[in-house]
Amino acid sequence: MNKAIIIGSLISAFALAGCAKPPSKIAATAVASSEYSGLSCKRLSATLRDTDQKLTDAETKQRNKVATDAATVFLVLIPVSSMAGDYEAEVAQYKGEKKAIERAMSKKGC
Secondary structure (H helix, E strand, O other), rough: OOHHHHHHHHHHHHHHHHHOOHHHHHHOOOOOOOHHHHOOHHHHHHHHHHHHHHHHHHHHHHHHHHHHHHHHHHHHOOOOOOHOOOHHHHHHHHHHHHHHHHHHHHOOOO
């Protein structure tokens, strides 16, 4: 009985290790605000809106991967994102860009 519990625990741990992270647990990539320092306040606002929309789209795709992983781990013990990938890098990049744009806006007093 103990052997079955140990094997089951190891399989579960392996399966969960490959699961996609929810967007709220993804850290922002470091992006320098100096990349945006040459833009006007109007352009910074437009860039922020565009980046925010891209972030929202990437987070939605990532949440879908999380849900798919949960379902496939439940059914076949293999997270799909471990084979097909996820959108973690995109979410991290757009989070970093958004923070950098907000810092640039703050420095300009926008």
